[in-house]
Amino acid sequence: MLRSFTRFLLVPALLCSTLSQAQTAAKPMNLKVRIRGLAKDSIVLLANYYGDKQFIQDTVKADAAGNVLFKSDKPMERGIYLVVIPSKKNKFFEVILTENQNFSMETDTSANAVQNMKVTGSPENKIFYDYLQYISLAQKRLSPLTDKKKKFEEQKNKDSVAAVQKKIDDLDLEVKAYKLAFIKNNPENFMAKVFRAMREPEIPKEIPAPYNANDSLKKVFSYLYYKAHFFDGMDWTEEGLVRTPVFHNNLVQYMDKLTPQHPDSIILACDYLIGKAKGCKEQFKYTTHHLTYKYETIKVMCFDRIFVHLVDKYYKTGQAFWLDEKQTEKIIKRADQLRYSLCDNNPANMILQDTLGKTVSLQQIKAKYTIIAFWEPSCSHCKKEMPILKKEYDELKKYGLEIFAMNTEDDPAAWRKFIRENKLNWINGIAKDAQERATYKYYYDIYSTPVLFLLDENKKIIAKRLDPIQMGNVIRKKEKLPLKPEEKKTGADKQGHN
Numbered sequence: 001m002l003r004s005f006t007r008f009l010l011v012p013a014l015l016c017s018t019l020s021q022a023q024t025a026a027k028p029m030n031l032k033v034r035i036r037g038l039a040k041d042s043i044v045l046l047a048n049y050y051g052d053k054q055f056i057q058d059t060v061k062a063d064a065a066g067n068v069l070f071k072s073d074k075p076m077e078r079g080i081y082l083v084v085i086p087s088k089k090n091k092f093f094e095v096i097l098t099e100n101q102n103f104s105m106e107t108d109t110s111a112n113a114v115q116n117m118k119v120t121g122s123p124e125n126k127i128f129y130d131y132l133q134y135i136s137l138a139q140k141r142l143s144p145l146t147d148k149k150k151k152f153e154e155q156k157n158k159d160s161v162a163a164v165q166k167k168i169d170d171l172d173l174e175v176k177a178y179k180l181a182f183i184k185n186n187p188e189n190f191m192a193k194v195f196r197a198m199r200e201p202e203i204p205k206e207i208p209a210p211y212n213a214n215d216s217l218k219k220v221f222s223y224l225y226y227k228a229h230f231f232d233g234m235d236w237t238e239e240g241l242v243r244t245p246v247f248h249n250n251l252v253q254y255m256d257k258l259t260p261q262h263p264d265s266i267i268l269a270c271d272y273l274i275g276k277a278k279g280c281k282e283q284f285k286y287t288t289h290h291l292t293y294k295y296e297t298i299k300v301m302c303f304d305r306i307f308v309h310l311v312d313k314y315y316k317t318g319q320a321f322w323l324d325e326k327q328t329e330k331i332i333k334r335a336d337q338l339r340y341s342l343c344d345n346n347p348a349n350m351i352l353q354d355t356l357g358k359t360v361s362l363q364q365i366k367a368k369y370t371i372i373a374f375w376e377p378s379c380s381h382c383k384k385e386m387p388i389l390k391k392e393y394d395e396l397k398k399y400g401l402e403i404f405a406m407n408t409e410d411d412p413a414a415w416r417k418f419i420r421e422n423k424l425n426w427i428n429g430i431a432k433d434a435q436e437r438a439t440y441k442y443y444y445d446i447y448s449t450p451v452l453f454l455l456d457e458n459k460k461i462i463a464k465r466l467d468p469i470q471m472g473n474v475i476r477k478k479e480k481l482p483l484k485p486e487e488k489k490t491g492a493d494k495q496g497h498n
Helices: 123-154 158-185 190-198 215-228 239-243 245-256 263-277 281-297 304-315 325-341 380-399 412-422 434-443 468-478
Strands: 030-036 043-050 053-061 067-071 079-085 091-097 102-108 118-120 351-353 359-361 369-375 401-407 427-430 451-455 461-464
Touching: 030 043, 030 079, 043 239, 053 067, 079 239, 091 102, 091 123, 118 123, 123 158, 123 190, 158 190, 190 239, 190 245, 239 245, 239 281, 245 263, 245 281, 263 281, 263 304, 281 304, 304 325, 325 434, 351 427, 369 380, 380 401, 380 412, 380 468, 412 427, 451 468, 461 468
Parallel strands: 030 102, 369 401, 401 427
Antiparallel strands: 030 067, 043 053, 043 079, 079 091, 102 118, 351 359, 369 451, 451 461
16 A cells, blocks of 8 residues: 655755765666556655655656656666655655666555556566565455454453464564565565665574573573674665665664663764774765764763764764865864863863952862852843752752852843842852853853753762752762652753753
8 A cells, every 4th residue: 555655855965965986887767657546737756765764856747647757867876765646645655776767667546556566677676566565465464363362352362362363473474484585585686685684683592601590691692692683684885775764773773772871882882883884985974974963962961972972083084075174164163162061071160250259260169069050140040940959059068069150141230139139158150251251151061041060079070951950869869868859841941961
């Protein structure tokens, strides 16, 4: 059946560089498509996958017989493409474009469009649709079985559930065997590469010592084996895999499900994947860009260290060939700004003037815990959060907490008034001039307020960009104290946790 295609995107400059060396053997595209039942002048789109997105490549009107012709002076890049019919609720069917891009396809707009597909001139797409037609029939066989199983489960009929489950398992084995036969019989087919990339590692039944000692160790072995063999089926030289959903999905699963979510572990995993992808320029570009963007924008505390590492290793060294000089400079500048306030680092010292005009220095504070607070008396969110921070300070001061608070705007009178009215009896400071204020805001990446950093007794950053109660709970965990309930934040209240 036709499937729904819900997202159309224009190709951004960052993602649309072509690799002509991979296309020298291919001829210009001449894809003829007939869709029976399609009205004259109906719009039909040709799009392609790129990671987890789809991009429109061509727009054509159908003639009275439902014929459309997609032509291109240059061959399209290898991958899985989609023929999309907006007037039919964005229904689409897929087509493989590799070396041969001169062929025809014919189907209709019915629910049986896949079963009715006829391919002429492309053995690769012919066997692809043989597979899709087989899967469609298998799904029709599966549907009543799942309905029966659900019914028997509701009736608590265990024997019948087991019998139906056996049939479902047998069908699953049949489909797996079909895929394996497809790969064996069509080793050079592009879809065979896709299927190999999709195959999950099978854990050996015989688990070696010492992992076979108990169930916990067996689980450890299963995880380690699965992770080590996760990419066994991936062809790291096939650029077309980037233009399928599989490549992106595998990256996501490896990073999010198989990698411990700690910056050091993630950095190792990033380098491993990028190293694997270096044999194919398109895979290298996609992997490096995807991971860099992911960890530049992720809202997890301390994960900005991953972004800085990637920029240092792959962008500063000139390996990001898809970016121009200006784009490269911009991303390097962003990493350079973040590196001053990374977790586990000692942040820049700040020397400010207190309410009496005396000099106060961050480095002179002797405390087990130091919270650096950037705030403004005119900021509505600061007016809400600073009194909460005051309560946290009063409760946790006896455990070694001190607060060093910097006013980030130039209004000394309003600053002193707010301090006095809210009894902010910690160390308060203000920059001596606009240049000094801008310098400190740069070093701590301050673009909104309030922003909090928590330092340990060695003045290393151990938490940042949390709200007052969250920050207090970091200290409570370290002091083994009961935690306070944390409020759910709206989008306007949340601080970025990088």
